[in-house]
Amino acid sequence: MSRRLATLIFILLIFMAFREAKIYQLEYPNYFPKPEYNFRNNPLDSSKVELGRLLFFDPILSKDNSISCASCHSPYNAFAHTDHDLSHGIYDQIGTRNAPALFNLAWQKTFMWDGAINHLDMQALAPISDSTEMGETIVHVIEKLSQKKLYKESFFLTYQDSIITGEKLLKALSQFQLSLVSSNSKYDRVRKQETEFTKQETKGYHLFQQHCNSCHAEPLFSNYQFSKNELPLDSGLNDFGRFKVTQQEEDRFKFKVPTLRNLSFTFPYMHDGRFKKLNKVLNHYTSESIKAQFKKDPKKKVIELSEDEKVDLISFLLTLNDKSFVFNSKHQFPKVLLEEMKGIK
Amino acid sequence: MRLRYILFVGFILCSGFLYAQLKEAQLEIEILFGDENLELGRNYYVDELADSVEFESIKFYISNLEIQSNSTWQEIGKLKHKLVDLEDSTSLSMKVRGYSSIQKLRFNLGIDSITNVSGAFGGDLDPTKGMYWSWQSGYINTKIEGKSKVFKTRNNYFQYHLGGYSGVFKSCQKVTLLSNKQEKLVLQLDIKEFFVNLNPTELSSVMSPSLEAVRLSTLLSRMFKLKE
Known part of the structure; x- marks a missing residue:
């Protein structure tokens, strides 16, 4: 009997060792x-994507088990x-930057507003260890x-x-974050010829191509480079952007260009979240002081927009x-974690 | 048929000859303070500083270890990245399979740029080893920590975390050493010479990629030698 059991266990182990990984197909449009x-x-x-989702939503990653990745990056x-x-961490401490939206990673x-992190796998180390x-x-x-x-x-089931x-741990977290692909907006459906823009949206699209596309490049709506946003320094934060990473003077006040996808869900805007409304952002980039700054930089084009054009944009x-x-x-709080947390209580 | 037989026998003979050339050499690492083995937590008096120094931690990465024999370089695959930690005696000795007549030894002190930008790894490169910066990507190639009254810092601590993988802050150093030994190589690193030369009274901490980190890494790389 025990011999049969041993044989069965052996066969089971062989089966598990050669278990085919459940391949996850990353789906995205052909124009990406x-x-x-x-x-x-x-x-x-x-299974790794699912394990990553568990970890992403579990506050066990924080010192007092109160803050998860999803606390500042909600689906x-x-x-x-x-x-x-600015987001808040353990013991209600306030951070120094606006939490960026996570999709199309x-x-x-590079990751973070200053590109301090060079690979998605290593990104989670920063928030986990930041005090x-x-x-x-x-x-x-x-x-x-x-x-x-x-x-x-x-x-065990995954690895x-x-x-x-x-x-x-880090690779599982990457897997879940890699699965976060946003490519089904109206813009995408227009590109797939499933629908059409309204007249106003079409006007706005042309304005976008004329004034914004060089940095917020289609189809991801960012070139993911670093650029000066010309915002005056917040003396309470003293954030010099990419300069902190490279120590190069030309990188002072440069921040990573954020994507413009899902803007309605991700306010407030800019690296320190100082603008709550989109029109405030447009007013900033069309202000006289910014025009004067942009005129000094040959790589930048002065943005002129009428009030009607701002609405169209x-x-x-x-x-x-x-x-x-x-x-x-598939991106929401995993039920199995809720059951686990109830079990703790 | 006969030709196939001759080729087969020839192949077996050649393989046997090459195998006989391969030997398992022993590489040992000795971390010294002057003429004696350095011990963590022990006080060493330094004439040049007119004070004593105590080390709490000495760790560094050795990567891409290669051995030259008969003018060809042989990569030691298993030692792609090795974390040497004075606190862990098992990390100070390793077996390397190389050709019997080792002429030169070369390695990187630190982790190369490509590995630094290639995501998460396990083993000695796992971030749980405490040799990876979290606030900014990159491996800490070398950690040397301790205390001495020459430092006017809190608890007289000094900490050198040396790393940086890009641009002017690239701190990984190539080390090449000549060998006249064959079966047992002893790689020595003299921390006293490093410590005295770095001008410690003016530098109590290096904690990020910087020109100082590059200077100290270069200096440390020159303190390696193979035991005569």
């Missing part, structure tokens, strides 16, 4: 460029932190996860090994909202 992320080092797998806000200029080379965000260490996070049945089982390492920008992305059930 080739992703920057190197999937060969971390091939998408449904209903296109994974930004709506209505907060596979097409980005005003999660205030944790990756070593302690792994200790905590290793004590949970849910994670021991999840890591065929229940031992949790930094590499596995905003009407086009609103076609970049992707409700199917924001309300996608």
Whole structure:
């Protein structure tokens, strides 16, 4: 009997060892460029995406188990932190920058407003260890996860090994974030010839192409480069942008160009969230002081917009909202985590 | 048929000859303070500073270790990236499979730029090893920490976290050493010479990619030698 059992266990182990990974197909339109992320080092797998989702929504990643990634990157806000200029972390501490929206990350080379992070896999280390965000260490996070049945089982099913390492944890988080693709806005449906812009949206689209497209380049609506937004320094924050990373004088006050997709869900705007409304952003870029600054820079074109043109432009920008992305059930809080948390209580 | 037989026998003989050339050499790492092995937590008096110094942590990466034999470089695949930690004696000794007549040894002190921008890795490169910056991407190639009264800092601490992988802050250093030994290589690093030469009284901490980090990394790379 015991021999049969041993044989059965052996066969089961062989089966698990050769279990085919559940391949996750990243879907995106044919007019999107080739992703920057190197999937060969971390091939998408449904079970890893799901494990990444668990980790993304679990406050266990923070020192006092109160703040998860989703606390500042909520699915209903296109994974930004709506209505907060600066996000708050553990012990109600306030950070120094506006939480950027998380989607189409596979097409980005650098992360954070100043590009301090060079790879999506390594991004989570920054908020986990920042004292005003999660205030944790990756070593302690792994200790905590290793004590949970849910994670021991999840890591075993995903990696065929229940031992949790930094590499596995970070790559699983990447997998979930890579699955966040927003490409079903009205703009996208127009590109796919499924619908048409209104007259006002068409006018706005032409204005966008004339004045905004060089930095907020289609179809991702950002060139993901670093540029000066010409905002006066907030003396309470003293944020010099990319200069902190490169120490090069030309990078002082440069910030990463954000995407314009899903703008309705991601307010307030700019690196410190100082503008609550889109028209405030347009007023900033068309102000006399900015025009004077742009005239000094040969790479920049002065933006002239009438009040009617601003309305037209905003009407086009609103076609970049992707409700199917924001309300996608695959991106929401995982039920299994809710059950786990109830179990704790 | 006969030709195939001759080729097969020839192949077996050649393989056997090449295998006989391969030997398992031992590479040991000794971290010294002057003439003696450095011990963490022990006080060392330094004449040049007229004070003593105590080290709490010494860690560094060795990567892309290669051995030259008969004018060809042989990559030691298993030692692509090795974290050397004075606190962990197992990290100070390693077996390397190379040709029997080792003439030169070369390695990087630190992690190369491509690895630095290629995402998460396991083993010695896992970020849980405490050798990865979190606020800004990049491996810490070398960590040297301790205390000495020559530093007018809190608890007289000094900390050198040396890293940086791009532009002028590239701190990974190439080290090439000549060998006259064959089966046991002893790689020595003299921390005393490094410490005295870096002008410590003017520099108590380096914690980010910088020109100072590059200067200290270059200096440290010159303190390696193979034991005679």
